[in-house]
Structure formats: structure tokens, C-alpha cells
Amino acid sequence: MARTCAYLVGILLAASLSFSQPPPQPSPFQPAPRDNAQAQATGTATIRGHVVAADSGQPLRKAQVRIFSPELRENRLATADGDGKYEFKEVKPGRYNMTASKGSYVVLQYGQTRPFEPGKPLEILANQTIEKVDFALPRGGIITGRVLDEFGEPLPDTMVSAQRYQNINGQRRLVPAGRNGMTNDI
Incomplete structure (x- = not known):
């Protein structure tokens, strides 16, 4: 058993010495970067x-x-x-x-x-x-109001959008003006 332990220690010592070589010296030549965009x-x-x-x-x-x-x-x-x-x-x-x-x-x-x-x-x-x-x-504007159903009840979570007229290719069309909004329960 002692002989096996000594044998294993010897193998480990030899392996560690072979892997502990000094790192290779860097070459004095440094290639130029391939990406010229870095040097704009x-x-x-x-x-x-x-x-x-x-x-x-x-x-x-x-x-x-x-x-x-x-x-x-x-x-x-x-x-x-x-x-x-x-x-x-x-x-x-x-x-x-x-x-x-x-x-x-x-x-x-x-x-x-x-x-x-x-x-x-x-x-x-x-x-x-x-x-x-x-x-x-210029200051922005806001639009307020209430969106109700046919019974006069508020419509929650309903998308609302403001639009304006614009001439496109000689025709008057409605286009979005600003961001869309959602109604709340108020």
C-alpha cells in the first residue's frame, strides 16, 4: 500500500512539473486590427x-x-x-x-x-x-371626455384615438394625430 501511494505521488509530481512550463514569449510583431471602423x-x-x-x-x-x-x-x-x-x-x-x-x-x-x-x-x-x-x-394639447355606451354607462378599457385630416395624393384622409389612449372607469 505504501508502495502504491509513493508511486501515485511520483506520477502526480512528474505531471505537475511537465505542466508548469513558463508561458511562451509574445511575438514582437502585432498585426493591425482587421476592422477599420474602430479607427474612424x-x-x-x-x-x-x-x-x-x-x-x-x-x-x-x-x-x-x-x-x-x-x-x-x-x-x-x-x-x-x-x-x-x-x-x-x-x-x-x-x-x-x-x-x-x-x-x-x-x-x-x-x-x-x-x-x-x-x-x-x-x-x-x-x-x-x-x-x-x-x-x-408649441405646447401640446389634451382631449378629455367620457365614452359611454348606449345606456349611458362608462366604457372601460376602450381605445380612443384622435385623428386629423391630411391631403395625401390629392385626397383628404383621416390620419392619426398623437398617441392612442385607453378609457378608464371614471
């Missing part, structure tokens, strides 16, 4: 502006301004400070769409003068600083 240059342009309430001209702090470019696969967000100011730095040259939003206000796109009109893209050049890209957000 940052942009050099700057966009600045303000977000205010359309009815009062008061700054809208914490309003969110978004720039996005489908061609460049760029999507960035800035939050307005206490004075309604926002800024995007190191913007890559290209064509961008911009939106400004804040809860209880209507979302507007850059170049849009009224809700539901299309906005205009903003063309950004290298090393360009664009000032006064300002947004005046």
Missing part, C-alpha cells in the same frame, strides 16, 4: 442652439435635441441646460435631421415652422460651427 476619425463641426417654449419664449431646460444621419449611421442626443442651450461637438460632416422634444410639448424637426410640416435636413461641413439652430416648441 471623429468629426470637427459644432452645432449650437436654444430650445424655448413657443408661447412664452421661456427656455425649456432638459429638452432633448437629437441629430441623426442615416447615411453616416450617426445618432446623437443632447439635453438643454437651464438656459435652454444645447451643443453638439465633434460632429462628422454630412447631412443630418434634427428634432427637439420635451414632455407636454409638440416634437419639432429642424426647418419646420408648424406641426405636421416636413422639416429640412441640415448640411454640416468639416470644421463648421453652426450657431442659432433654435427650436420654439
